[in-house]
Amino acid sequence: MNPATTLAVSALRAADRVSPSLAGRLALPLFRQVRPVLPVRPSDRAVHADAEGGTITVRGREVVTYSWGRGPETVLVVHGWRGRASQFGPIVRELRAEGFRVVSFDAPANGASAGRHTDIRDYLAGIEAMQRRHGMFSLVIGHSFGALATLTAVRDGTATGGVVAIAGMGDARYLVDSFADRVGIGHASADVLAREFSRRVLPDVAEPFVRVDAVSNPLPDAVPLLLVHDRADREVAVAESLRLHDAHGGRSRLVLTEGAGHARVLGADATLDAVTAFALGGLAGVDAVGLGERSVPAASA
Incomplete structure (x- = not known):
């Protein structure tokens, strides 16, 4: 600090x-503090520089957008608190290689977008604006706070074929309580x-x-969910993904990584394999590569 x-x-x-x-x-x-702005990591600079840039208006403010690839199916990625779109660099590379178009935005006061404050209203408005621009998403992938915003947006009506929540939490009260503990x-x-x-x-x-509670109010029945979380995540406890997995029953798969932490999990091999399999084949695709747990692992609960 x-x-x-x-x-x-x-x-x-x-x-x-x-x-x-x-x-x-x-x-x-x-x-509510967002600063300092997270810089683009050296390993993500090439993907960041390769993006087609643009803007959308989010609650009266101009927000920076990104687009990679020209595929017929579009995936939206949503960064977390004090995050930026470039953090998804490894996932962008994998999905582009499979023919997907990947789009994203930096929320106000995050990444390249101006501002001093943001909150979940901005994230939800950003997701809505991106849907108006791009239509239905093949997938929406959220990381950390972005996962909570994604789950909320899809329950509110964002159209997508599936949701990936990476290192996410089940509800907003978790954010308050974990902050109080810290x-x-x-x-x-x-x-x-x-x-x-x-x-x-x-x-x-x-x-x-x-x-803003995806445990008590799960995703619509037709929307499958892939959860990825590192067992040793110090920012968001793995128990949060276990709660989400349990709440969504048979239409959820859970992938647990070891040693990747809260941010590096975005580039972990298991994450990339699971996300790619889910994007190409849904829950059956994840099952086929043998990564996702169908029920909560007793040893981790």
């Missing part, structure tokens, strides 16, 4: 000891943070955390 963030966390902990209400309110700006504030302060976040981000939704 930088010195300013360290000071803010210390103030939060002090407030938590005397007033959870104050601590929850003070936590909101830190919880900064060292208690459950009461986390509850206040959740209420403040709801009022700020989804003020017109009666039960915002229910809307």
Whole structure:
């Protein structure tokens, strides 16, 4: 953490000891913090430079878009919090080689898109704008927070033949609770943070955390789900993908990697093999390559 963030966390902990209400309110700006911008990794520069660039308008702001390939079927990839589209470089290379067109965007305040703030409304609006431009997606692939946004968007009506959630979480409340654990504030302060976040981000939704909950409200029955997660992920616990897998039953497959972590899982061999198999053959394709678990592994649950 930088010195300013360290000071803010210390103030939060002090407030938590005397007033959870104050601590929850003070936590909101830190919880919503997006900066610093993630740079393009050296290994992804070639894919990043090879993209056809463009823009869309997301809630009144101009957002940078990317497109790779000219195939008849289109895959949308959605990056996570403090992420960028170029992180999907290995997946882009694999899917282009199989004849797919891959499209993406950098959410406001992420990657090459301007701004200081973003939230799930921007992600959902970005996905909607990309669908208006490109039509139905063969797949939508989301990473981390982008996976949660993808699951929400598809439940809201985004048309796709399948969803891939990589290192994703099952619901938005997980984000609040994991943040509270990281900064060292208690459950009461986390509850206040959740209420403040709801009022700020989804003020017109009666039960915002229910809307952004893919465990209690799974994907439509016709949409298959591929889940990929590293067992040792320190950012999002693997238990989140286990919950999602259990909630979706027989139309879900789960691939667990070892040692790839939260971000590098995007380029893991098992990830690339599973995503490619799913893109080409759906759940049967994943089964054919012998990667996906049909039920929750007892040893990992």
